[in-house]
Structures are given as structure tokens and as C-alpha cells.
Amino acid sequence: MRIFQWIFPISLAVFLGVVVTAQQGPGGTTDTLNQPPCALPGAPAMTTVATDTTGPTTPSADKAYLKDVMNYMMMPAAAGVWNAVATVTDQTGVHEFRPQTEDDWNRVIAAAVELAETPNVAMMAGRKRCVGGEIPAAFRADFARKAREITEAANIALIAAKKHDADALAEAGERIDVACDECHERYQLLDDDPDNNNNKVWGTWKPKPGSKAAKPAVPPKAAAPAPAKTN
Ligand code: HEC
Numbered sequence: 047m048r049i050f051q052w053i054f055p056i057s058l059a060v061f062l063g064v065v066v067t068a069q070q071g072p073g074g075t076t077d078t079l080n081q082p083p084c085a086l087p088g089a090p091a092m093t094t095v096a097t098d099t100t101g102p103t104t105p106s107a108d109k110a111y112l113k114d115v116m117n118y119m120m121m122p123a124a125a126g127v128w129n130a131v132a133t134v135t136d137q138t139g140v141h142e143f144r145p146q147t148e149d150d151w152n153r154v155i156a157a158a159v160e161l162a163e164t165p166n167v168a169m170m171a172g173r174k175r176c177v178g179g180e181i182p183a184a185f186r187a188d189f190a191r192k193a194r195e196i197t198e199a200a201n202i203a204l205i206a207a208k209k210h211d212a213d214a215l216a217e218a219g220e221r222i223d224v225a226c227d228e229c230h231e232r233y234q235l236l237d238d239d240p241d242n243n244n245n246k247v248w249g250t251w252k253p254k255p256g257s258k259a260a261k262p263a264v265p266p267k268a269a270a271p272a273p274a275k276t277n
Contacts, residue, residue: 076124076125076128076129077125079122081117084110084176088109104172111173112173113177114176115173119160120161120168122160123158124157126156127161127218127219128223130144130212131145131216131219145212154215155204158203162196169190175235178247181249192233199218199222199225200222202221232246232247235249
């Protein structure tokens, strides 16, 4: 079986002359800063403007859709962690890329801090998906648990970067990648899901007429409520 696993990378290496085995996030590209924003109208204005005595009327004032948080914050932050460590194979051999200078490491630290904090932004009350609207109440604990996993993994990347430990950084990168996928499998709706993934949590979204992403006949079971945490 192992041989088969190597046939594809090797033939690709021959074909392209070079193989980059840096980890890549969802979608196979790490440049999402040039993506168009969610086409839906932006968040409505808050009812009452904050004053020194009243403060804001709502604890959070979300302006971006989750899609925009993902493209403009989550992916660039993750890319800063993933791309710091790479193994490139070409005709001249295998080249390991690691952060070299103090500046290099500081950039990884900055990316890891951003990645650790972005899930907090994603979890804010009222945050809407571009496709599917808000995460339904029954799933919010599960969604928050999946978001928190990114924070925990990014924190390990942060500690590794502070210690200048490239191997630990790569390991944290793998854990981050798995955590991205786990949430997307459940909560990222696509207008025309080719996999017709019935486990998705639909929220307010209805598939377009003729869409292959048929709504499941039985709604997915809500995750068991997470035990109360005090952190
Ligand atoms: C807690 C859940 C969750 C986690 C964790 C998560 N995502 Fe997402 N992501 C979503 C959801 C939901 C969408 C769909 C957004 C929408 O429709 O507005 C999405 C969409 C995306 C998109 C596509 C945006 C588009 O143009 O439609 C990218 C890119 C993305 N995520 C990157 C990442 C990366 C990289 C990570 C990990 C570092 C990650 N996400 C972790 C929930 C998550």
C-alpha cells in the first residue's frame, strides 16, 4: 500500500520538476485576501450609539460575515503558520525551509496570535454565515468547541514559535488543518454542494431550485450540550 501512496507524489514530481510539501489549508490555496466579500448587505446599524454612560446597546457589533472573517483573517493567519515550515523537493534534492532570523520568527508569532484570536471573532453572538445565516442555537456549543480547537492548536504554534521549535510548529500546523476541516464538514454550506453532504447544519438557508445540495430529509441531530466550562 505504501508504494501506491508514493506513486502520485513521485509522478507529480517528475511532471512538475518540483514538489512543495508545505501544508495547505482548505481549497488548496492560501491566498484568500483577494477574494470578493459576501454579496449580502452588511450588518444593520446598532439601535443606539454608545455613550460614556450607557455603553453600547449590544455586547458585540458584528460587521463581517463569517466568509469574510475566514478569507481576510483566518486563512491569512493560518497561512502565516503553515508556510513558515516547508519541505521542497527538486532536482537538486530536498530543501527544508525554516524561519531563520528573529524577524522571521516574530512574523510566525504574529500569525499564531492572530490565528488564536480569530475564532473568538468567528464565535461572536450574531455572526452570520454568508450562506446559511447564523449557526442555529442547538449547534452553537458544538460550533464554539470546533472554533476553540483552532485557538488551542494556534496557541501550541505560538509556544513553538516563541521557542523557535520548527518541528513542534509543523505539528501544530497539522492539528490546525484538521480543526479547519472538522468545522467546514459540518457548517460550511455551498450553494451547489457536489458532495450533497447531508450532515451539514443548514440554518436559514434553502438550497436553490435544481441545486444538487438537497436538504436532508431528517435534520441532523444536535450535538450533546458541552459541559459547563469556567475558563
Ligand atoms: C468553527 C468553525 C470553523 C472553523 C474552525 C474554521 N472555519 Fe472556515 N468556514 C467556516 C464556515 C461556517 C464557512 C462558511 C462561511 C460563510 O458561508 O459565510 C467557512 C468558510 C471558509 C472559507 C471559504 C470562504 C469563502 O470564500 O466562501 C475559507 C477559505 C476558510 N473557511 C478557511 C478556514 C481556515 C484556513 C481555517 C482553519 C485555520 C478555518 N476556516 C476554520 C467555519 C469554520
